[in-house]
Amino acid sequence: MHSSIQTKLQTLPLPLQELLSAAAVEANDRNWPLYLVGGAVRDLLLQQTEQAINFRELDLVVDANHSASVQGAAELGCALHKLYSEAHLQVYGRFQTATMIWRSHPQLGNFSVDIATARTESYPYPAADPDVVVGSIQQDLSRRDFTINALAVRLTPPRCLENTPVLLDFFGGLTDLHHQHIRVLHPNSFVEDPTRIFRAVRFATRFGFVIEPQTEGYIRDAIASGIYQQTQTHHHPVPALQSRLKKELKAILKLPNWETALVLLSELDALKCLHPQLKIDQAWWKQTQLALSWLTLFDPSVKAIQPWQLILELLVAQLRSEDRAKVAENLCLGEHSHQRLSTLAPMQAEIHSVLIYPRSPSQVVQCLRRYDLPTLLLVTAQSPLTVRQRIWQYLQEWKTVKPLLNGNDLICLGYQPGRDFNAILSKVLFATLDGVVQTKGEAERLVLDYFPL
C-alpha cells in the first residue's frame, strides 16, 4: 500500500491534484512542511480500483515546529485564496485554522479544504474540550482517534524514494488498514473523548472492519467507569461534546448498514451515552421498520423528515416520557424534534382515546389533521393495530380528499366571502369523506340546508 500512495494521489480529480500542488508550492516557499492527513489518506489507501474518489473535504496540516508560527495555516489559506479567489475563505479560532469552501465547484461540487497548524493537546478533565498548543506533525497525529486516521502524506520536499511523497505512519495505521482493525492510539482515548466510541463503531461498520480486542476493552472500561454520564451531565455542560455526539450519531444513522452499527453500539453498552435506560429490543426494531417503510411511502421526496432523524427520534421515544425532552435537548436535536418528543405522550394519549373506538372517516380526519407526518409516524410506531390501521387509512386515503365545493362555488351560490367559509367547507369535506354527499349538486343542497342564505 505504501509504495502506491503516489499512484493513488494521481487518481485524484485533476483540480484536486492541482490544488495540492499549489498548496505544497506555497508552503515550501515559506519553508513549511505540509501534510495531507486524516480520512483522505485512509480512503486513498483503501481505494481498490483506479476510479477517482470524489472527496468532499480534505485536511491539510502545516508543521509549525519547523515554522515556529501559529499563523501558518491562516497565511497559507490567504496565499491559496489569492490563487483560488472563487472560493470562500474562513479563518477562525486561536489556532487560526483556515477553511476554503467551494460551493458548486464545476468539477468537485460542494468541496472544502481545512488547513490547520500542527498541534498537541491535553484534557483538563475527562470529556472536556482539550487544552491545545502548537506541536509537531507527530504530536498532531498522536492526538487523533485511530491508527487508520493517524496517517499523513508529506506534500512538500524533501521527498524520498524517487520523488514519492513520504507516508508518515507512526502508529501502525497501514498494518491496521491491512488487517481491517480499528485500533485506538492510547488507553485513555475514550475517557478523554466519548464520541470516539461512536466513531469507532462508525468506521468499523462503514469499512466492515473489527474493533480490535484491546480497543474494545478500552471502550467497555470507559463505559463501565461511568464516562457516559459526561455526555448527559448538567453540572459542567459540554455542549461541544454533545453536538459532536449528535454529528456522529447522524453519520452512523446515515450509513447504508446503520442497523449493524446500532447493534454494535448496543452490544458495547454505548447507548448509555445517550441515556442510561436506552435499550433496543425486538419491538423497537419492528416499530422502526414500520415507521421507515411508511416514511418512504408517504414522503418519497424526503421533505417531512430525514430517515436518520426519524430513527433517532424513535430511539428517544423509547424512553419514559419525562426523559425524552431532556435527551432531545442534550443531543441538540433541534426545535421540531424537541417539540415532538416532549409532547409525544399527550398527543399519543389523545389519538389513542379517539381512534381506539370505531370512528367515521371524518372523525378520524378531525382527530389527525393537526399532526404532521413525523408525529404520526412516532405515534404509529407505538400504537396497537386498530390505531395503526386508522392512521394508515388517514394517510393513504382520507388525508388528500378535497371537499366537493370550493370558495368560488360558495360565492356562486350567493354566500359572502368571510370567516364562515371555513366552517362551510369543513362541513362539505366531512360529508364528502363520510359519503353523505357524492356529487356537487348534493353538496350544494347540504350547504343550503345547513347554512341558509
Ligand code: ATP
Ligand atoms: P469521514 O470520511 O467520515 O469524514 P474522516 O476521518 O475525514 O472521515 P472527520 O470527522 O472529518 O472524519 O475527521 C477528520 C480527522 O480528524 C480524522 O481522520 C481524525 O484524524 C481526526 N478526528 C476527528 N474527530 C476526532 C476525535 N473525536 N478524536 C480524535 N481525532 C479526531
